[in-house]
Amino acid sequence: xxxxxxxxxxxxxxxxxxxxxxxxxxxxxxxxxxxxxxxxxxxxxxxxxxxxxxxxxxxxxxxxxxxxxxxxxxxxxxxxxxxxxxxxxxxxxxxxxxxxxxxxxxxxxxxxxxxxxxxxxxxxxxxxxxxxxxxxxxxxxxxxxxxxxxxxxxxxxxxxxxxxxxxxxxxxxxxxxxxxxxxxxxxxxxxxxxxxxxxxxxxxxxxxxxxxxxxxxxxxxxxxxxxxxxxxxxxxxxxxxxxxxxxxxxxxxxxxxxxxxxxxxxxxxxxxxxxxxxxxxxxxxxxxxxxxxxxxxxxxxxxxxxxxxxxxxxxxxxxxxxxxxxxxxxxxxxxxxxxxxxxxxxxxxxxxxxxxxxxxxxxxxxxxxxxxxxxxxxxxxxxxxxxxxxxxxxxxxxxxxxxxxxxxxxxxxxxxxxxxxxxxxxxxxxxxxxxxxxxxxxxxxxxxxxxxxxxxxxxx
Numbered sequence: 001x002x003x004x005x006x007x008x009x010x011x012x013x014x015x016x017x018x019x020x021x022x023x024x025x026x027x028x029x030x031x032x033x034x035x036x037x038x039x040x041x042x043x044x045x046x047x048x049x050x051x052x053x054x055x056x057x058x059x060x061x062x063x064x065x066x067x068x069x070x071x072x073x074x075x076x077x078x079x080x081x082x083x084x085x086x087x088x089x090x091x092x093x094x095x096x097x098x099x100x101x102x103x104x105x106x107x108x109x110x111x112x113x114x115x116x117x118x119x120x121x122x123x124x125x126x127x128x129x130x131x132x133x134x135x136x137x138x139x140x141x142x143x144x145x146x147x148x149x150x151x152x153x154x155x156x157x158x159x160x161x162x163x164x165x166x167x168x169x170x171x172x173x174x175x176x177x178x179x180x181x182x183x184x185x186x187x188x189x190x191x192x193x194x195x196x197x198x199x200x201x202x203x204x205x206x207x208x209x210x211x212x213x214x215x216x217x218x219x220x221x222x223x224x225x226x227x228x229x230x231x232x233x234x235x236x237x238x239x240x241x242x243x244x245x246x247x248x249x250x251x252x253x254x255x256x257x258x259x260x261x262x263x264x265x266x267x268x269x270x271x272x273x274x275x276x277x278x279x280x281x282x283x284x285x286x287x288x289x290x291x292x293x294x295x296x297x298x299x300x301x302x303x304x305x306x307x308x309x310x311x312x313x314x315x316x317x318x319x320x321x322x323x324x325x326x327x328x329x330x331x332x333x334x335x336x337x338x339x340x341x342x343x344x345x346x347x348x349x350x351x352x353x354x355x356x357x358x359x360x361x362x363x364x365x366x367x368x369x370x371x372x373x374x375x376x377x378x379x380x381x382x383x384x385x386x387x388x389x390x391x392x393x394x395x396x397x398x399x400x401x402x403x404x405x406x407x408x409x410x411x412x413x414x415x416x417x418x419x420x421x422x423x424x425x426x427x428x429x430x431x432x433x434x435x436x437x438x439x440x441x442x443x444x445x446x447x448x449x450x451x452x453x454x455x456x457x458x459x460x
Contacts (some may be wrong), residue, residue, distance in 0.1 A: 008180075023076050025099035027076070029102075050112070088161055088395065089386055098374070107143075134322075153367070187259055195262060195266065198266050213336055224278060228281045261288070264459075271321040325356055328392070330347065333433055
């Protein structure tokens with residue numbers, strides 16, 4: 001919904017199909033290869049490993065079905081982040097290849113490193129990095145940074161949409177062209193759906209509710225998630241208002257800025273939703289709004305075209321979310337969620353922040369190293385970007401047989417016939433009213449004469 005509303009009407013079918021294919025390609029890729037790379041099987045006696053060593057290519061018994069389903073949702077989320085960034089100019093075949101590649105190999109290795117007990121960054125490792133490991137409770141780094149970094153690489157290789165920073169002849173524009181979203185209503189609906197869905201990701205990442213203490217952790221996640229989203233919206237809206245007022249003298253409350261600000265707050269709190277106090281969630285959310293604003297303006301300055309601002313929301317705030325854990329993590333809450341008595345810098349400890357930075361660098365390095373040659377090969381083979389004419393007329397017409405919306409009016413001849421018929425009815429109605437008015441005047445005249453005669457007679 002959010003992606004569809006954020007782009008132009010001529011590309012709606014295309015972006016909707018790509019989002020659907022994210023789920024399809026993600027399911028197949030994560031089931032056949034990705035889940036096996038992400039998690040060890042029943043034989044988990046090995047020490048630290050780079051990838052999982054079992055459960056590949058349909059050859060395993062998927063006993064933990066609910067675990068696979070829950071993790072598939074995260075994998076599909078990482079994949080769909082890219083859809084909005086490359087909207088309106090990416091070929092369908094390239095998108096299918098990318099969706100499978102990300103969920104089958106790129107993303108699972110990150111998952112294994114951070115979330116599996118054999119990952120070198122995992123808190124659950126028998127010998128965690130610097131005694132604590134990387135804390136990313138629901139995926140600010142694992143999910144959002146991975147998807148956002150992939151989107152950044154894709155946007156750089158793919159290039160900007162025609163008319164965004166240069167005209168059709170390639171001449172630079174004095175000011176970047178802003179392509180208005182075709183449906184703010186869809187944008188808002190998508191934002192609320194994502195916000196609601198986040199309660200499945202963040203509190204749901206406790207992976208249980210009945211064991212003692214799990215309910216308290218899930219409740220804290222729900223509270224911090226709500227506060228960060230709210231403060232992220234307010235932070236982005238106010239800073240954009242202040243800057244616009246200062247630069248132009250015009251007071252503008254940008255709805256898109258508010259919506260993306262709330263999503264930025266959600267991304268920013270995802271890593272630490274179980275380990276920070278509610279007051280810290282407010283601070284993290286406010287900073288998320290500022291990070292989003294700064295990253296969005298930076299992309300424009302660098303002439304990197306992100307159709308829905310997914311890179312500032314997911315990549316920039318994924319980084320911030322991981323750093324925020326290293327600053328605000330409460331040792332008591334870390335102990336409750338992870339059984340590790342470590343905290344952030346504001347609680348007098350620095351090992352956690354060091355681990356968070358190591359995790360950030362690893363995710364960026366891994367994603368860039370794999371996706372850059374992947375997208376470059378697609379581009380060199382002519383499989384990445386649609387033709388200029390197809391882009392100008394829109395992907396719906398050039399790839400899907402027609403526009404998503406039937407916005408054509410009735411046939412011209414039918415309109416002319418209707419107008420003539422209506423005019424005729426109005427003319428007839430007008431003549432009828434005039435006729436009735438004349439008849440009533442005649443009657444009143446007759447009555448007046450009768451009355452006058454009778455009066456004169458009486459007087460006589």
